[in-house]
Amino acid sequence: MIDLHCHILPGVDDGPATMEDAVALARAHVEAGTSTVVATSHVSWDYQDNGPANLLPAVEALRARLAEEDVPLEVLPGAEIAMTRVDALDNGDLAALKLGGSAWLLIECPFSPSAAAFAPVLDVLQARGHRIVLAHPERCPAFHREPERLSAYVSQGMLTSLTAGAFVGSFGREVEKVAREFLAEGLVHSVASDAHDLRRRPPGIREHLLAAGLDPALTEWLGRDVPAAILGGDRIPMAPVTFPKPSRGGVLGRLRARTGSGR
Numbered sequence: 001m002i003d004l005h006c007h008i009l010p011g012v013d014d015g016p017a018t019m020e021d022a023v024a025l026a027r028a029h030v031e032a033g034t035s036t037v038v039a040t041s042h043v044s045w046d047y048q049d050n051g052p053a054n055l056l057p058a059v060e061a062l063r064a065r066l067a068e069e070d071v072p073l074e075v076l077p078g079a080e081i082a083m084t085r086v087d088a089l090d091n092g093d094l095a096a097l098k099l100g101g102s103a104w105l106l107i108e109c110p111f112s113p114s115a116a117a118f119a120p121v122l123d124v125l126q127a128r129g130h131r132i133v134l135a136h137p138e139r140c141p142a143f144h145r146e147p148e149r150l151s152a153y154v155s156q157g158m159l160t161s162l163t164a165g166a167f168v169g170s171f172g173r174e175v176e177k178v179a180r181e182f183l184a185e186g187l188v189h190s191v192a193s194d195a196h197d198l199r200r201r202p203p204g205i206r207e208h209l210l211a212a213g214l215d216p217a218l219t220e221w222l223g224r225d226v227p228a229a230i231l232g233g234d235r236i237p238m239a240p241v242t243f244p245k246p247s248r249g250g251v252l253g254r255l256r257a258r259t260g261s262g263r
């Protein structure tokens with residue numbers, strides 16, 4: 001597996017506190033079948049000291065330590081950038097924070113209730129030439145209420161990265177249902193661990209997706225093939241299963257009926 005979203009750098013956010021914790025987390029990634037992770041530490045107002053200046057050396061330090069300890073995990077630079085933080089970053093910062101030096105930025109979907117404020121940020125980022133992977137939209141109340149906005153962003157060329165635990169109920173039944181409905185409608189392009197620690201938010205992608213009953217070929221597409229294409233700058237491969245086109249009778253209609261949204 002290639003994990004596009006996890007918190008593994010020590011002492012920079014709500015991930016591991018120490019280098020020893022980070023190494024233990026790296027070993028758990030390997031045990032879970034992950035060969036490559038992108039270190040997507042938070043870049044947000046809560047962690048406003050984070051940026052290329054501290055995160056890139058932290059990646060180098062962790063890589064050196066893992067090499068010393070023979071932990072076979074490739075660690076690439078990146079960031080999970082809060083939507084509210086984007087305006088404070090110039091193009092140089094953004095370029096340095098892309099997923100593994102690719103064309104793609106991982107943008108955190110806020111937990112705010114309305115998606116209306118997302119459009120100016122996302123549209124401007126795209127207009128500036130950045131490609132966007134939306135992190136955990138299944139946990140974003142705004143997309144529960146207005147799934148048609150997520151569908152529109154995907155139509156605009158954005159990709160999504162859902163959290164593996166969401167498919168097995170780690171964030172509650174509603175998030176699990178939404179994750180499955182987004183998947184059924186072709187709105188899910190990749191799945192990551194968003195691991196923070198060994199217990200509460202542990203590493204692992206494949207076992208969650210298989211436990212959730214996903215097709216093994218689809219599991220590999222979500223956890224390996226699409227992430228590899230994102231990092232490699234390749235064309236996103238076709239999914240091994242056919243998804244229906246997003247439609248009013250599908251996720252949009254079902255979610256709208258549940259949330260009582262009249263639109």
Ligand SMILES: [Fe+2]
Nearest residue numbers: 005007080194
């Ligand atoms: Fe995260």
